[in-house]
Amino acid sequence: MGEFALIEEIRQRCNVPRPDVTLGIGDDAALLQPRAGNELAVSMDTLVAGVHFPATTAPFDLGWKALAVNLSDLAAMGAEPAWATLALTLPSPDADWLARFCEGFAALARAHELALVGGDTTRGPLSITLTVQGFVPRGAALRRDGARAGDRIVVSGHLGEAAAGLSLLLGTDAPRGLGDADREHLLQRLNRPHPRLALGLALRGIASAAIDISDGLHQDLGHIAARSGLAARIHADCLPRSDTLARAGDVLQCLRWQLAGGDDYELCCAVPPDRMAQALAAAARCGVPLTDIGAFEPGSQVRVIGRGGDEIAVGYGGWEHFSACT
């Protein structure tokens, strides 16, 4: 399978027509028509085999996830997806692998009317880089630096399930006694995250800051705090925990997955107290749970508070327990 056959295969399988694409795959560059009155939100993420995903990951899931993690960044800006370019590096072109990769990519792209407009295919160690672009009305984007002291901290969905899925896959801290349905659910959360695009749009004009949770709540919430010049205080007991997660580990293990697990692709937002009702209503319209987990306050760092009111220390790149939260 030569480079041009490969590109043609991708073009055909990932085709999502959009009227704002003047020229798509097949020239030196794509030609695109930005939306008047809007800013462009542009994000780029790479997934490397053996680093960001196990080499055994199914190609459908890879195509889906590579796009999902990028769209999650647009969701966190409150942007509406429009276009993507794909740089695909493959050890050897395999028509079957490529077809299934494209299926996964296209399934999510179609759901969000995103057009793949260009990219590059190269030979080398398996890695996937995407650049995604979306529209946001000028001045309306959700940024990391907009939180104010007193703003509530909210998170969408449930945390820690993808991390539990990874533990399951790698056999580390393996959840025991889980039924097939639970195991499948956790693996789906790991391999096919659903970017919270509708919620991101719905929270424009309501949230004062936002980030998507890709590296674990503790670290990502820390970015909002740092960029906004604030401290964040969250309550361990308030972190949204699914029934499946509760069955997968004890409370401490769950807390570890929820705080430092990564791969959640949920949104973490700052919401002024007088807009909380609006935020909850907006999330309800999107069919997404939104949970109040704490507040921003003057200072710096993220503090996690246990049931007894004591602080639980979370170390960099890991997690350290000072005071039991049960």
Place this chain on the structure above:
Amino acid sequence: MGEFALIEEIRQRCNVPRPDVTLGIGDDAALLQPRAGNELAVSMDTLVAGVHFPATTAPFDLGWKALAVNLSDLAAMGAEPAWATLALTLPSPDADWLARFCEGFAALARAHELALVGGDTTRGPLSITLTVQGFVPRGAALRRDGARAGDRIVVSGHLGEAAAGLSLLLGTDAPRGLGDADREHLLQRLNRPHPRLALGLALRGIASAAIDISDGLHQDLGHIAARSGLAARIHADCLPRSDTLARAGDVLQCLRWQLAGGDDYELCCAVPPDRMAQALAAAARCGVPLTDIGAFEPGSQVRVIGRGGDEIAVGYGGWEHFSACT
């Protein structure tokens, strides 16, 4: 060197301020202001160690070249560069390597007022992916599909020097008896290509089609021919050959480098005969030689004609000699 230190280092070293960047490196996505009345030209290219460049390539040259090959695509569209995002995958973060890589990138970015607005840094086998974006007035882009029968075929600069430089580096078909200045010139052409951005802008409204020569003239000219539904006939004797190249190999070896060598990053354009004077004047104003090497005609494929009028056959991925052109 952690990921955040790495990103901060890149941000500081590659900073080129632009008023149309609302938000650069450091959030979930960059926020950018497209230019009214313009389309966006978007291109993405990956360089993989050991595939697109020898592992010994200096980091300054890598930073320069990764940007140059992407800007060359914008040049071929007649687009004016604005923004880039960088996905950098490194086996291990090395502060010194990174500083020199950024120097090379920034030197070229500053020359073209291009802002690095975001990207991703990951651990893995060395590879560099860039997405570049530029502006082109609506409907004015140079595309591959606009050539008409009778249009002249022109190329900028000299061909084959980068390929000769690579031969020099790899010791294959090694040019013999070259002086230090010649050797240095050929290596510079390989490692620090100058994208023909000014020429691309100057040829808007004059050229009917364009492509940048990255994979060798024969193959890239073939893309214009195929997309325009035409044949291309070029004359081996007319291909621009520098004195340095002439000293590096015999006529046949030079022809091989010029037709199939790759890494030239010159422009190949279609120009209607009655606009040739305009095209030559535009190139002269840019200080770039522009050479008439043949014409488009009805049919398909690219035909290379030797001195005696016989056709020289160039096989896919290589080069086959039927009739000597000297």
